[in-house]
Amino acid sequence: MKNALLFLVAFLGVALSFDTSRAYFIATEPARLKAGVPTDVYVAGFGDNQGNQFLKTAVLAAQVSRDRFPQRQRVVISALNGSLRAESAILTGAGLTIRKADDEDLTGKSMLRAFDFVGSNFSSLHFYGHANTYNGFRLQSRSDRLSHDDKEFAKIGAYLGRTAFVVFNSCNSGWFMATTGAQMWRRPVFGSLTGSNFQEPMSDGKWYFHDAGQYPSNLTRVGPTTQITRESLACTSGKCLRLKPGNRPYHDSFGDFESGLGFYRAFVSQEAAGLLPQALVHYTLLNPGATPLSLQSSRADFVSALIDWMCPTDKSGDRQSACAQAIRNKEFERDPHLNFFGGKALSCNYTTCGTVVKCNVLKAFFGIVPCRTEVISRAKSTDFSSQLKAAFQGLDQLEKGQLSF
Secondary structure (H helix, E strand, O other), X not given: OHHHHHHHHHHHHOOOOOOOOOOEEEEEEOOXXXXXXXXXXXXXXXXXXXXXXXXXXXXXXXXXXHHXXXXXXXXXXXXXXOOHHHXXXXXXXXXXXXXXXXXXXXXXXXXXXXXXXXXXXXXXXXXXXXXXXXXXXXXXXXXXXXXXXXXXXHHHHHHXXXXXXXXXXXXXXXXXXXXXXXXXXXXXXXXXOOOEEEEEEEOOOOEEEOOOOOOOOOOOEOXXXXXXXXXXXXXXXXXOOEEEEOOOOOEEOOEEOOEEOOOOEEEOOHHHHHHHHXXXXXXXXXXXXXXXXXXXXXXXXXXXXXXXXXXXXXXXXXXXXXXXXXXXXXXXXXOOOOOOOOOEEOXXXXXXXXXXEEEOHHHHHOOOOOEEEEEOOOOOOOHHHHHXXXXXXXXXXXXXXXXXX
């Protein structure tokens, strides 16, 4: 029934809007991949109104991977957003080589063919793009997406290494995709439970949402910097981008949700729960942030990096400062309900959340908000504290030499 409704919406929409973009490419580092070498894989969906920002976000993350894990390989799979020549320049400038370009949509099927091209188990898998609750992650076209109930989605697990994690850097990717993927693939999966937006590093050394008015007016975007990796990166022309959840419940064209969380929430099946502490450390290592890390970094640097992605980003800095102090003082060990979300914090465990999402796909075509949430549990959220406890457990394991990446 869902597919029939989506077909109807897509068919009716042709008369109003025709999406002519059609192509995707694969870029690698090194230029020739070697079988059996751990590989970080980055999938950038079609940007539409966001242009090539998703591609730039994936490229920066690949550069961070090179800095943290130079022994690994990196692969970027991206829908073409405009000019192949212009997007090739972004990749080559970051040390990646285009290996394959196909004149067809990036779909679930073509994505799996690209995964086959890699030829190695993935050490991590990162998605960057538009997503919504009712029809999933936009790879390229508006109608053909990667949904949590697609057969191609189920097959992703076969490509993941034993200690790999997956993250959907997208709006509302935690409700269905992250929870379903964690159960299917038996690996930790991160997703957002509100909207995600682009951030850039600013002249005070912190990352802010880069929309006008979302950062202090006395700050400027940075140019060349060693803030992100040990080697200087040129952050001109919006090259230093990452995605982070906002700090309020989602209220926009794809839903009206009463609760959420201000950080990427990790989900994991009961059978794979032992992988979670390592996944949180691994994610922290690979996340572009204000602290260049390595496996030999101090605990204080790791804690600063955790603060960077777990704490909210606010223009005044007050909420972020309070959150940072609470983490450094380990208040999460004493207060299971610690919370810095700018709204009602969602209550989840590591397999599901205490809220169901109900959507009406046809409403979306007529411009009406299609999804809403219904609370099935009134439990007070422990999500912030529980995720930090697992992250600090991972840091303990790292210090004891118990983790291998």
